[in-house]
Amino acid sequence: MGVETQRVEDFRLAKEPYYLPLGNEVELFEAAYNSRLPVMLKGPTGCGKTRFVEFMSWRLERTLITVACHEDLTASDLVGKYTLRGDETIWQDGPLTIAVKSGGIAYLDEIVEARKDTTVVIHPLTDDRRILPLEKKGEIVAAPEQFQLVISYNPGYQSVLKDLKHSTKQRFVALDFDYPPPDLEEEILRQESGVDSDVASKLVKIAEKVRNLRTHGLEEGVSTRLLVYAGQLIGAGIEPIAACEATICKPITDDFDMQRSIVEIIATQF
């Protein structure tokens, strides 16, 4: 189904997503929204950035259009392009244009993955002009007050080749995310996967130990999302060690020694 065949209202969240605030991020986001400032969410994979945006879109009653950025993402993919439809050529708005026109929240996930020339397209939307030039169409779309641009990126993936340009970074209000403190992470696990406090506590302890291996061969620690998966598998009747191996150990490393050490850590809890 093409984007233009969906109604914009389809992108509005009808049900409140579960989100447990870790600090003052909700207030900060609301303040930025009210001041029409773009927001940048920084944090490791699976720590709740996307869930936070969903929560805020529900809270602010805005539609949410998410674009998962990748290295082949072009400016046309974002803003729109002319396309053949039968025997006529029609203009098809891209997701960013749809979000701008509808006054929703445009969420560009993992923006650092997109081509550098693509990220420049969003610049006019992020300063006081708040406009989106559609160069191919010769049109400029002014963003309504309700429009909000949100980007996310994972600082752990930074490299010379993959990093946001400073001219891009310095246009955003940045909110730092990290794995939740143990008590909150346990609460999240109970809510999201339905495990009891004991299992949630053990899973969080495992995560805490495994995260100690960051910079010792692990690119990233185990995410809250993976802990939720583990809890869900355990809830589905899978033996805890097997569930943890499948969700906590194997997805994060292919290094045999690393896997073995993580399995031993899991075994100290279950």
Added chain:
Amino acid sequence: MTFGPAVGNVGMYVAREMLASVPEDQRAAYLSIVEQISELKYQLGVEVARQLPRLLAEHDPALVATYLDQVRAVAALGWKSGVEVAKQLPDLYDAPDPMLASSYVGIVTGATTGHDEEDAGTAELTVELERLERELREMEPKVQRAQELKTLLSARDRRDEKRRKHAVELASVLPPILARLRPRYRPTFLEQVNRVAAADPESALEAADTLLDLLNSERVSPDGAAEWVDRGLDVLDRNKEVGLGYFRLGSKYSLDVLDELREGLALKQVARILKLYATALCGRDVAIRSTQEMYAIEAFGSDHVVLPPDMRFFDDDEANFTAYKVATAHGAGRIEFGTYEFRLADMGDTVDRLVARYGASA
């Protein structure tokens, strides 16, 4: 072009033109004479073959006979003189004075012959020379054999010299090695080093060093040490240099044999897993060290967990790994909770804290 095989050996000396210049009725005699003269000396035959046609052309058999007699006579004394005489004589026969040719032959004969006494001496010398040469030819195999024996003995002498030198070194290094060796392994050590020393003292030097480490660190049992030496002696028997490498633990085969003989789980096999495990448990970068590295103890920081080089409490490696894991967790606990950070100067504060928490009577 030479005259063909039809004239037998003479074909080598008589060109077709030469034969063509001989009167037809004398050609058979010509070839016969050349053949006879050639048997004396090849060069003489060639020269006679060149000169004879002009003599035969004169149809004077007496002249031909004189020529041949004079040539033969001079050639018998010296073939080179004979060749020269054969070349010059036909011209001298043409001289008006018939005595000229015979005087010429007389002078050449006298000059070639020399004194009789000298000839007799020359003959004796020749005989003696021939005898000596024959004896020398008979001696040749013996000389060759003597040379071979000389080389062999020299090589053995060099080898024995090296052997003695390495034996001296062995005598010097064994006592300090024995002093460093755990007493219970000394009999095994001495027995095995003795076996290697009997085969090659240089290899025994290497074996002594290696066995010291292997036995002290208990990487091999006494039986394992004997087996390791057995295999090494086989290698040494085939190639000395490779055998040296084996006893130095410098060959893959030597290490493979050790692995084969190993009993228990080696720390090096699981050190990285244990390091990651300990690092995860205590949240600090932890290094795993073997007790073999205790000599570097002053370099150890507080973030080291020291473990035995192999674990052989249990029969299976999984259980031995668990034993390693328990020891590692214990070490990691000490690191995590600050055992090594205790300072005597902090005792006062610690006591105050304890008193504040539990009361002075506690």
